Amino acid sequence: MNGAIARLGVELAERGYDILVGSGLIADAARHLAPVLKRPRVVIVTDPAVAALHLGAFGASLDAAHIRHDCLVLPAGEATKGFARLGRLLDDLLDLRIDRNTTLVALGGGVIGDIAGFAASIVLRGIDYIQIPTTLLAQVDSSVGGKTAVNTRHGKNLVGAFHQPRLVLADLDALLTLPRRELLAGYAEVVKYGLINDPAFFDWLEAHGPALLAGDKAALGHAVMTSCQAKARIVAADERETGDRALLNLGHTFAHALEAETAYDGELLHGEAVAIGMVLAFQLSARLGLAPAADAARIQGHLEQVGLPTKLPRLGQATALPTPARIVDSMASDKKAGDGQLTFILTRGIGRAFIARDVARDQVSAFLAELCN
């Protein structure tokens, strides 16, 4: 993609929007924002780490184009995605005397995108917002598709809204300042798209993943674009997750349970939990006789090679750590679970994921118990 900016449309009729992928998008943001702003005024929501690295270039671009901008800086981290912080954010926005033609800009990772997007969906009964995702996870996943949310004590993302952004700017330069652990966590979600329905992309990742993770911008560009295309296609077909959008949850039933058990304390990043969850989903599929065990081994090999966790080494070995029974309970209380049985994304092999709504809890417990031995 050498220097070029790629444009991709999310086809949702009057809620459709463009995703731009390329270098230099933040520094040249005003040019891309101007056509979608109702009037030249934005409020930027960001976190301190992102502000220190990228707000200067963004603000300079807005200044040069005479776009008025205020900025609200929220603490970094998952704890920000809660009611307390949401309430303050809404009041801060109203203090700035925004009106319905003001546009919010989420400049940051998925935490900022989710809370700013949710605030945009409810303040003044809904205003426009733009996503400028600065983590790999946010570029390939959370910034696209219009799911916004905060967490409650009952779990993650349980209160939110579908609110599509007006534009997504995925600037590859932002990824170059990302800590490697965060880059890797986002990479797990990239791999997910190959595993869902694009085996050729998984082949490509096996060959190019290491270069991508070393900061090769052409490889990053290809991976972000391919991932956004995959997500945009699935979202366009099922905006509100009544059907195939659930495929995006591959690895996530296990991941959410693991995250709940580790209380989102940073011990396990979301993408790391997803890496483990995808391997477990393939291993469970193999155990149920649905998928070749060799495919589970192949994806585990790739994820391990790049440095992602793929196992639950300490499962059940200390009282503070999740036991198989607790994980299964946690899965059953996940909002994606149906009555009594567990809904899982299972697979017939790499690139052949499908939605299974009737996985028996016993089978999952037995599978997890076996892993602990």
Ligand SMILES: NC(=O)c1ccc[n+]([C@@H]2O[C@H](COP(=O)([O-])OP(=O)(O)OC[C@H]3O[C@@H](n4cnc5c(N)ncnc54)[C@H](O)[C@@H]3O)[C@@H](O)[C@H]2O)c1
């Ligand atoms: N809405 C959706 O569809 C959706 C999908 C997937 C995940 N999510 C949500 O996304 C969140 C996770 O997002 P995340 O992984 O981006 O985490 P994050 O937003 O917490 O960002 C991770 C860390 O990276 C820092 N950072 C961000 N950009 C940086 C940059 N360019 N350079 C240096 N540091 C940078 C941040 O300050 C933060 O400390 C979770 O809350 C999850 O629920 C939402």
Ligand SMILES: [Zn+2]
């Ligand atoms: Zn995810």
